[in-house]
Structures are given as structure tokens and as C-alpha cells.
Amino acid sequence: MTQSRRILVWAMLAALAALVTYFSFRAYLSAELLFNFGNSFYC
């Protein structure tokens, strides 16, 4: 794999991880999870 292709793959992976993280963070503040707040962490 060439250097430029390697950088491109890492950039795409980083962008994907950032996107998933953003939507996950938003989902944490959804009405359903807020309702379930008391049970939201594993016991």
C-alpha cells in the first residue's frame, strides 16, 4: 500500500469513527435513554 493510500484509509477510518462517536453522543441524550437513565449503566 502506498503512503498516500495509507493516509487516505486512516483519514476515512478516523472520519467514520468521528461520525459514529457524534451520533452515539447525540443518542445518549435521546428521550428514551434519558427516561432509562437510572438503568443506563450496567449493573
Added chain:
Amino acid sequence: MNRTNWRTPGVVLACGSVILMLSLGIRQSFGLFLQPMSGELGWGRETFAFALALQNLIWGMAQPFAGMIADKFGAARVIVAAGVLYMLGLALMAYSETGLAFDISAGILVGLGLSGSAFGVVMGVVGRAFPSDKRSMALGAVGAGGSFGQFIMLPYGQLLISQFGWLNALLVLAASSFLIVPLASALSGRNTAAPSSNQSMGEALQEAAAHRGFWYLTASFLVCGFQTLFIMVHLPVYLLDQGMTPMEGMTALALIGFFNIVGSYMCGVLGGHLSKKYLLSWIYGIRAVAILAFVTLPLSPWSTWVFAAVIGFTWLGTVPLTNGLVAQIFGVKYLSTLFSIVFLGHQIGSFLGGWYGGYVFDLTGSYLTIWMVAVGLSVLAAVMCLPIDERELATLPVKRPAV
């Protein structure tokens, strides 16, 4: 490319990360099933809580045996069996109508599944796949994969429950957990570490048992388990008791999850350059200061979020450092076995943290005592890491009997 050389260290790392993401992540969403399942099946909270406590205990107790089998006969076989047990446990959870059936599925089967597909077995393979100068970074990266799973699976689990109902959500999670089985093929192959070493497993266990550092690591990891499970189980209730809104509290939980990913990786990277025992000591020291400041300073959303970020950063950062230290001192041949024994200490701590937190609260009506116990234990763990002799045992001069 032949049949064996596709298992490069990068492939082992990627597949190991996804396996940890699934095994640790799916488990993270179980709390969300408490309300709908208890409501529909007429169970009390105790039925649900007991099965999950049992799961933690089974996980910890079966982990050393899973590690031994993995070191002796290959990790992939253990991971495949664990993936099947995990899937069966989740599927049977969906059809459990009695407390006993739930204990067997969520408690025993999922607990056994976790013992073969989580830290001990997967990190043993990853640790062996990388040379010593890159091992800590690799362990940090695979730990970050597990942390990422924990972070994203909670909203994923909630989404499944909202869209399909709790029963179908469990079946979808069961199908997701089955992905562990094909991924295990990347981690297959005999334990080829230290081919020149003739040390047997019994000798390795004797060697570890005679090393003070092994017991200091186990004891400090017990403190880690105590703190994380206490915070996991009791922080939401504590925050509500203190007048925080669910929105502010949930932001704190999301911050713990997010900074856990960053912290796991960073601790692994730092462990490759700095002394692991001093890093561990710092982590426990930082936790002590963070908890003390959190409970003694006036509580506000911002103080909670800063606490969540700091605790999240140190949350699973102890795992690559503890695992890396075991590999550094005792070698990687029996890494899964030895780390699994250290991890048993973690699970005993988890059990105590979850149970003792509730017990002390019922007794005193306050969490203050248990927070202070957590601070004291943190200081103790920080001190315990300092005298650990980090030198590799194989390179130390062998004591020969006098002639």
C-alpha cells in the same frame, strides 16, 4: 498469499478489537432491559440484579480456565466456544420466563461467553502478535476497541428496544454476538511464543505466585474493579439524589464512555515509552484526587462533567498497562493464563464495589462512606504499584544452589 500469512499483526489487532467491541459492548446494554423485562414478566429488580451479579462472578471464575485452555490449545477454539455460548445465552434470555432460566442464560451462559471472548484471551493473542516495543500500544488499541464498543452499544441497545421491542432486541444482539465466531479465525494458530522456553504452565504459575509484583498487580486491579463497578452502578442514582437532571447525568455517562476510548489507547501508547508501574500508580493517584474533589467540592454540572472526563480517561487505561506489565515480567507464553488470574482479582473487586455500595447506602442513607473507601483504596493501589520489580524474569541472573 498463503493460508497462514494473512494473519498479520494488523489483522489480529483489528479482529481482536471487534471481538472485544462486541463482547464488552453488548453486555453494556443489559441494564436497559431491566425495566421492560421486569415489567412484562413480573420480576422484581432483585431477580434481574442477581443474574447479572452471577454473570460477573462466573466471568471472573471461568476466566483463568479459559486463559489456560487458550494458552495450551489455542485461543481461537476458546473464542469460538465463547461466541456460541454468548449467542445462546442472549437468545435464551429472550425466552426466559422464570428467574432460574434467566440465571442460566444471562448469568451462566453469558458469563462463560465473556470469560472466553473478553480481555484475558484476546489480549493474550494480541500481546504475542507484537514485538515488545509495540506491544503496549497494540494492547492500548485493542482495549480502545472494547471501550468503543461499550460507548456505542448503549444507544444501539436502546434503539433496538425502541424499534423492535425487548425480545427482538435480544435476538438481534444474539445474532450480532455470533460475529465473534468467524472473527476468531484471525486469532487462530498454536501458541508459538518463546519456542526456546521449556517452562511448563505449572512452573509459570509457581514463578508468578512467588513474585511479589504479581500479587501487587492483582490487588491493585481489585481496586480498579471495585471503583469502576461502584461508579457504573451507583453514579446515576447518586447524581439524581444530588438534584442533577437526567440530561446532565447522561452527559456525564457519555463523557465517561468517550474519554474511556481515548484513555485506553493513550495509556497503551504511554506504556510503550514510560514505566508501566509508575503510570499505573499515577492512574490510581489521579482517581483518588478526582473522587475526593468530586465529593467534597460543591456539585455542579461542570464539576460532574470534569469528574466524568477524568474518570473516563483512567477507566480502562489500567488494562493495557496491567496486561503489558504481566507480559513484560513473565513473558508472553502464558500471558492469557497469568493475566486471567490477575483479572479474577478485578472481578472480585467489581462484585464488592457493586454490592458494598448498595449495602453501605442502605445502612447509612448516604454514599459518602463508600466514596471515601474508594479514595483510600485508590491511594493504597497507587502505593502498591511502586515496589513492583518490572524487570523481565528471564533476563535476571538465575540463582544456583551453592556447591
